Structure formats: C-alpha cells, structure tokens
Amino acid sequence: MTHLAKRKLEAQSRACCHCVRDLLCAVLQERRPADRALRYFFRNNRHYGSRDRRLLTASVFAVFRWWGWLREMLPAGTKEADSQDHQTVPINLPESQCQRLLLAAWLLERDELPPVTDVWAGQCGLTADWRRITRHKGNDLGEYGARILAAVAGCHGAGGLAKKDLVPAWCMDYLPPGNDRDRLIDWFQRRPPVWIRVQRADTSNVIDALRNEGIDVEAHPGFDDAFRVKPTRTNLYGLNAFQHGDFEIQDLASQAVGRVCAPSPGERWWDACAGAGGKSLHLARLMNGKGTIVATDIREHKLKDLKRRARRGGVPNIQTREWKGTTVRRKQATFDGVLVDAPCTCSGTWRRNPDARWSTLEKDVRELADLQTRLLHGAASGLKPGGAGTLVYATCSVFRHENGEVVEAFLNDHKDFELMPFTHPITGVMTCGMVQLLPWEGDCDSMFIARLVRKA
Ligand SMILES: C[S@@+](CC[C@H](N)C(=O)[O-])C[C@H]1O[C@@H](n2cnc3c(N)ncnc32)[C@H](O)[C@@H]1O
Secondary structure (H helix, E strand, O other), rough: OOOHHHHHHHHHHHHHHHHHHHHHHHHHHHHOOOHHHHHHHHHHOOOOOOOHHHEEEEHHHHHHHHHHHHHHOOOOOOOEEOOOOHHHOOOOOHHHHHHHHHHHHHHHHOOOOHHHHHHHHOOOOOOOHHHHHHOOOOOHHOOOHHHHHHHHHHHHHHOOOOOOHHHOOOHHOOOOOHHHHHHHHHHOOOOEEEEEEEEOHHHHHHHHHHOOOOOOOEEEOOOEEEEEEOOOEEEEEEOOOOOOOOEOOOOOHHHHHHHHHHHOOOEEEEEEOOOOOOHOOOHHHOOOHHHEEEEEEOHHHHHHHHHEEEEEEOOOOOEEEOOOOOOOOHOOOOOOOEHHHHHHHHHHHOOOOOHHHOOOOOEEEEEHHHHHHHHHHHHHHEOOOOOOOEEEEEEEOHHHOOOOOHHHHHHHHHOOOOEEOOOOOOOOOOOOOOOEHHHHHHOOOOOEEEEEOOOO
C-alpha cells in the first residue's frame, strides 16, 4: 500500500470514530433519531465526500444494529448506566475503543469489508491473516458473535451470545411470544431492501425509464406496482423518474396498508395521520384519480411535504388540513373510509432504523397506546352516518399493546363496529380482520393492520 493510500485510510478511520462517537451520544443520551443526527453531522462536516458519507452512514448503522453485543466490549471507565432506563451509555470513548467497536460491527454485518477495516485490525493487534475469522460463519449467529468479540476484544471466549441482548431487555414482555420473537430479532439484524411503488399509471414505462438510468429492479410477484431495487450506489431521489413523481420509495409493508383499505374510485377517504402522505398518494393511485382524499396531520410542515409530493406525482385529488385528534362535527362526518396510520414506537422498523430500539423507552409504549386509542376514537367519528364505513387502523409497531389491544379497547367502547376479515395482502391467507405482517413474509418491515366496519 502506498504511503498516500495509508494516510487516506487513517483519515477515514478518524472520521468514522468521530462520527460514531457523536452519534452514540445523539442516540443513546439525547434520544435523537440517527438519520437526523447524521444529517446534522454532515451539515457541520461538509468536507466529507459522498464515498466517505456512505462509509460513515453504513458504519454508524452497523454499530447500532449490533450495539446490544458490542457494548459488552467496553471496558470499565468507558461506560455508565443511563439514568432513565439503565442501559449502557459510552463515556469518553478513546479512539482505540471506537476502532474495536467499528471493526466488530463490520465483521458482524457479514458483508464485504471496507479497506479501512485493515487499519482497525492493525490497531487491535490482529495478525496479518485476521480476515480468516469471517470464514466458517456457520448457522448460529450467537456463536459467530462470540467468536468475533473474542477475536477483536478478547471477551466472550466461551458459549454463544444471546439474541435477546440485541434488543432492550424491557421489550421482551412486548414482543410476540414463542418462536416469532427469536425470528423477529434475527430479522432485525438483516439490512432491509429498498422497495418502490410506481405512482404513475404506466408501470412498464416507469420501469423501463429506471432501467435506462441504470437501476435494476425486481417485480413483486403479488403487487403489480411494487418493485424491489437491487443494491445500487445511485441516489434514487436524484433520478429523473423520481423528480417527475413516477415512483415513490415505500416499504412493501406500508404498501400493504393501502391494499387493505382498498378504496373504490369515486369514494371519499380520510387519511387521518397522513404525515408526508406516503399512504395518501397510494390511496389516490388505487382510486385512479377519482374521488377525494382528505389528508390531515398535527404537523403542518409534513402536510406541506405531502402537497409537494402530490404535485410532483400529478395527483390533484388530495386536500390537506390540520387535525389534532379530536372528534369531528356531525356535518364533517362525510367519509366512506378512514385510515389511521397512528404514531407509534416504530418497533416494526427496527431493521431499517436499528438505532430506534436504543432510544425507545418502555414508558413510550404506554403513552403511545393512550394516544392511539384517542386518535382511533376521534377518526372513527369522520365516517358518514348510516353507511357501512370502513375504518383501517395501522401501526409499524410489533407490540400488541399498540396494536390488538388498542383495537380491542376501541371495539369494547364502540359496539357499533366490528372486525371485517380480509385476505393477508402478502401471503393470501384469510385473516380475522387484524394482522401483523412479519418481515419474513415479504422481506419488509413489520406492520399491524386492522380493518373495522360499522355495522349496518
Ligand atoms: C406513522 S406516521 C404517519 C405516516 C404516513 N401515514 C405515511 O404513510 O407516510 C404518524 C403521524 O401521526 C401524526 N400525529 C401524531 N400525533 C398526532 C395527533 N395528536 N393528531 C394527529 N396526528 C398526529 C404524526 O405527525 C405523524 O405524521
């Protein structure tokens, strides 16, 4: 390796350590989302080019994905227990410890190693053929993890690491019981693919245009407008097809929500927690531009984003309004269908946002369940009287307290509503009217969806 190449790798190593230290503090102490903290970090460190940014982003996400095991490597004096939830928080991390964390995180990712890992391996005192530790990965993640930690930090020589440690201890009581719990944790450790949804009617033209821009996509076997994007370095947001509103980036599980709503052209729908409108746009597409969608949210700036996206996609029939979760007046109860895509812990997206598991507190689950119950009650009042209106409740959480329990409490208080069975949008199996979509069903996030109907 030339002297210059070596200096470049050392600079990359310093950048990674700087970024990881910053982000550990932002997420674990200040409880800020990593993607936002990263944007802030890059704004303050404009000298990093796109290749550096990609490396830093991947490194930070790898550290959070494996933090549950990596924190075991920290020696006394470099960690303390957080005052709120008693989780391990690093303090005054020296560069050498940062390098160990980074090397172990990349090895646990079981993916192609970036050249900077050679610098870290050297600093950790590993021998020239250190890459052999990635061979014989075996099937047991816990054993592989123990081997990596032993090699990099000399800890955990015997026995495998426990998968349950990859998520906070408190959430064991909230995750689905039995085998699904272990399987879910396994899936949280796998990087998710990017899914897009074609927004324009002419799907094949949109896909041809994407392929012409060098993007390889694979059609979903069940959803005619859903495509999985093969790994690429191209920024999808910069593509002409995106700028023209031809497609939206939307996880498959989120796309499933629109399909459960199944609005008919000409109907009037209310997307009560519309945010930036991912699902409003989908409803509009399913309605072929006929009918109306009223999109509301408590955050008006999100509705501005929604308007921009609707303009870009040439969607004229979405109206936006502020809504704070209260019941609506009788004369405003005009909707054939209402979607409540409620604010939640987002635990079903811990695969995509591995940091979120470390910034969510147990008390958030209870507080959100109260808010969700209130929002569902408020939104139900928007259905037009007399008809058999459809009420869809969705969250991207895997905790039953935010899902089935909220729906059951609602049904207890609203005897005029009942569950309406529907076909699981991905597996095709009939549901009782509530379903928890699981990542292995479609290589996607986990999403809870319930469909209720007001009795005639
Ligand atoms: C899961 S997000 C919605 C995502 C959006 N449906 C999409 O597909 O992009 C939940 C939304 O609920 C909104 N929200 C939170 N509290 C609310 C409240 N009290 N009343 C109305 N909306 C609220 C949040 O601002 C957030 O945009």
